[in-house]
Amino acid sequence: MIMPQSDLANRVRQGDRRAIARAITLIENNASESESILDELYQHTGKAYIIGITGPPGAGKSTLVDKLTLLLRQEGRTVGIIAVDPTSPFSGGALLGDRIRMQQHSSDRGVFIRSMATRDALGGLAPTTYKVVKVLDAAGFDVVIIETVGVGQAEVDIVNVAYTTLLLLVPGLGDDIQSVKAGIMEIADIYVINKADKAGTEKMMTDLKILLEHNATTGWETPIIKTVANRSEGISDLLASIRQHYDFLEQHGLFEKKEGKNSELEVLKLLSFHLTRAYLGQFKRSGRYDEMIRAVSQRAMSPYQAVHTIISEYNPEAH
Amino acid sequence: MIMPQSDLANRVRQGDRRAIARAITLIENNASESESILDELYQHTGKAYIIGITGPPGAGKSTLVDKLTLLLRQEGRTVGIIAVDPTSPFSGGALLGDRIRMQQHSSDRGVFIRSMATRDALGGLAPTTYKVVKVLDAAGFDVVIIETVGVGQAEVDIVNVAYTTLLLLVPGLGDDIQSVKAGIMEIADIYVINKADKAGTEKMMTDLKILLEHNATTGWETPIIKTVANRSEGISDLLASIRQHYDFLEQHGLFEKKEGKNSELEVLKLLSFHLTRAYLGQFKRSGRYDEMIRAVSQRAMSPYQAVHTIISEYNPEAH
Numbered sequence: 001m002i003m004p005q006s007d008l009a010n011r012v013r014q015g016d017r018r019a020i021a022r023a024i025t026l027i028e029n030n031a032s033e034s035e036s037i038l039d040e041l042y043q044h045t046g047k048a049y050i051i052g053i054t055g056p057p058g059a060g061k062s063t064l065v066d067k068l069t070l071l072l073r074q075e076g077r078t079v080g081i082i083a084v085d086p087t088s089p090f091s092g093g094a095l096l097g098d099r100i101r102m103q104q105h106s107s108d109r110g111v112f113i114r115s116m117a118t119r120d121a122l123g124g125l126a127p128t129t130y131k132v133v134k135v136l137d138a139a140g141f142d143v144v145i146i147e148t149v150g151v152g153q154a155e156v157d158i159v160n161v162a163y164t165t166l167l168l169l170v171p172g173l174g175d176d177i178q179s180v181k182a183g184i185m186e187i188a189d190i191y192v193i194n195k196a197d198k199a200g201t202e203k204m205m206t207d208l209k210i211l212l213e214h215n216a217t218t219g220w221e222t223p224i225i226k227t228v229a230n231r232s233e234g235i236s237d238l239l240a241s242i243r244q245h246y247d248f249l250e251q252h253g254l255f256e257k258k259e260g261k262n263s264e265l266e267v268l269k270l271l272s273f274h275l276t277r278a279y280l281g282q283f284k285r286s287g288r289y290d291e292m293i294r295a296v297s298q299r300a301m302s303p304y305q306a307v308h309t310i311i312s313e314y315n316p317e318a319h
Numbered sequence: 320m321i322m323p324q325s326d327l328a329n330r331v332r333q334g335d336r337r338a339i340a341r342a343i344t345l346i347e348n349n350a351s352e353s354e355s356i357l358d359e360l361y362q363h364t365g366k367a368y369i370i371g372i373t374g375p376p377g378a379g380k381s382t383l384v385d386k387l388t389l390l391l392r393q394e395g396r397t398v399g400i401i402a403v404d405p406t407s408p409f410s411g412g413a414l415l416g417d418r419i420r421m422q423q424h425s426s427d428r429g430v431f432i433r434s435m436a437t438r439d440a441l442g443g444l445a446p447t448t449y450k451v452v453k454v455l456d457a458a459g460f461d462v463v464i465i466e467t468v469g470v471g472q473a474e475v476d477i478v479n480v481a482y483t484t485l486l487l488l489v490p491g492l493g494d495d496i497q498s499v500k501a502g503i504m505e506i507a508d509i510y511v512i513n514k515a516d517k518a519g520t521e522k523m524m525t526d527l528k529i530l531l532e533h534n535a536t537t538g539w540e541t542p543i544i545k546t547v548a549n550r551s552e553g554i555s556d557l558l559a560s561i562r563q564h565y566d567f568l569e570q571h572g573l574f575e576k577k578e579g580k581n582s583e584l585e586v587l588k589l590l591s592f593h594l595t596r597a598y599l600g601q602f603k604r605s606g607r608y609d610e611m612i613r614a615v616s617q618r619a620m621s622p623y624q625a626v627h628t629i630i631s632e633y634n635p636e637a638h
Contacts, residue, residue: 035623042621256616263616268595270626275594276587278630297575297582302361304354307589311597316635 009040015139017112024114027131038131041138046259048080048137048144051242052158054187055168057149060194063229064168064238065147069111071235077143078110080136084117084129084148112136130161130266159187160262163255164245166238168192169208171200188222189245192238196226220248282318283310328359331458336431339458343433346450357450360457365578367399367456367463370561371477373506374487376468379513382548383487383557384466388430390554396462397429399455403436403448403467431455449480449585478506479581482574483564485557487511488527490519507541508564511557515545539567601637602629 011019023041026034053061062083069079105111116129129146136144146158159165167188193204208224223241227234249255283289292309295301330338342360345353372380381402388398424430435448448465455463465477478484486507512523527543542560546553568574602608611628614620 039621039623042623043618046618259616260612263622264612266622267612267615267625267629268599270622271598271629272591272595274626274630275598276591279590279594280587293579293583293586296586297578299362299365302358303582303585303589304358304361306586307593310586310590311593 006040009037009138012037012041012135012139013044017109020112020135020139021114023135024132027128027135028116030128034131038134041134044138045134046137048133048141049164049246050133050137050144050146050162052162052165053145053147053168054149054158054165055192055194056170059168059170060229061147061149061168064192064194064227064235065145066105067229067232067235068145068239069105070232071239072143073108073110078141079112080139080141080144081111081113082129082132082136082144082146083113083115084146112139112141129157133161160265163249163258164189164242166190166192166242168194169204170195171198171204189220190238190241191222191224193224193226194229196234197228197231201226218254219252220245279310279314282314286313325359328356328457331356331360331454332363334458336428339431339454340433342454343451346447346454347435349447353450357453360453363457364453365456367452367460368483368565369452369456369463369465369481371481371484372464372466372487373468373477373484374511374513375489378487378489379548380466380468380487383511383513383546383554384464385424386548386551386554387464387558388424389551390558391462392427392429397460398431399458399460399463400430400432401448401451401455401463401465402432402434403465431458431460448476452480479584482568482577483508483561485509485511485561487513488523489514490517490523508539509557509560510541510543511546512543513546513548515553516547516550520545537573538571539564598629598633601633605632 008019008023012023023034023037026037053065055061065081065083069081072079105113114132116132133144133146146162148158165188167190169191171193191208193201193208205224205226212222212224223244225234225238225241227238229235249258280289292301292306296303296306327338327342331342342353342356345356372384374380384400384402388400391398424432433451435451452463452465465481467477484507486509488510490512510527512520512527524543524545531541531543542563544553544557544560546557548554568577599608611620611625615622615625
């Protein structure tokens, strides 16, 4: 370890970029010290406003994040950006291009950009993403933006982490309203029709409005914002809309509700992780784990019997 | 309880339809007795061939399942079908129509159809789906087909459960090759272009072939099969292709590999579930759980401290 952990946590809190990068790397590598750093940082979190942006490839997410970041910087806000790249080889090129485009911020100390690879092929948020959000939050960034290609699980994850979730769509992907679809539409707090200078924008507006009529649960009237991100059009409308959503959450006590739910989820995830690691670790040291899995696989033992064995043989003293 | 559990498990094994339906309902309701039934049935599983079918809404999945089932029945095979419905209100109508279309099998004792709702809005397989597969497997169905709308997580789940996974596409959803996309393409063992009498079929073939060139990991050459399911065209080609994939798995020892991996996943899931339930249940009885979550939510306590408290206060004697 190059520096003591509490020193690293302190430096993260002071916004030291190298310390932030190092803390994130420790988290990504699942290093054992990452837990104690997150433990220390935790009390300093809860201040950043977290925005999630999702949408199909080619919708212009990075450009939009770029322009939104510029506007926030003009207002004096600092911005942390987590760009979650699907690991798929097919889309790697485009995403790399996006990263290069964003390097215009690289000399701006008020912006921190980190790309993360997803572990699974399907574009869900890397399991470490929400921990990285905590690091940027504790480091004092006013706004944290999570950007991810929308492929199912990613959207659920982003909704859990972000206060405001934007879904980017592009006119002409009309079928996508059908197939990007039902379930996924419901996660957005704000729809953004990007490239709104293209044909089909009005039809898309109409289609979206019809969908939205079916979807009034929280009382929030999901706005549809038109942008042409590469010409910086509509960005201030979008930011105004994000602020309206912030106000809505505040007025309806939805922040505390969300924080409570997230805290519980985090405790449960962590509890499950620690328990499974402890019990499994001890049983594996008995050297009978592989044999047991083979027995289950051959139907000589049921998974229920296997679990019963692992639990009943556990000895907390051995820890 | 209407009948003793072991009697219910026995009747499931004999293929008694009412017993099968009841066992599935117990699983869906997460009834406590469902575990002992699955425990009993487990040793009788591993015989059914499990096929997964996924694809966007409107691709014709149900019609294809329907025709594939007819063909398998003509060969004398019995077929269990699990149709996973996303809970979204938008697609409810179409899926209901599908169910009605499949009622032509309802008088055939060799076919058992069960619709299941997914719990989350994004169309992942219901967490109980793999347990229902075990019931149909133990009940003696030769083939079990899982049909689900493709929305991200669903595909991952289906790949874990099924031996052969089909991805249905339809010409004219050309953008979808981009956006149904990268990650998801990789899960399919067989691509099916359904409605292959429509314009755009050859272009889609070409596009798919290019994608496939980038994707040669296992050595299996992913075939592309053209079907027009509502006219029963291409169904026997598809079945032949499924059989070729079966042979490939067998020749390369991939069945045991998959079974081993699935068995381990199942043990880990179950272990994590049982441990979390036990520790959390005991801590909740102390009456301090809500207060703890509130403290975490207000940053007065970190999730790590919360988990440490729950684990260190656990007393196995209390169980």
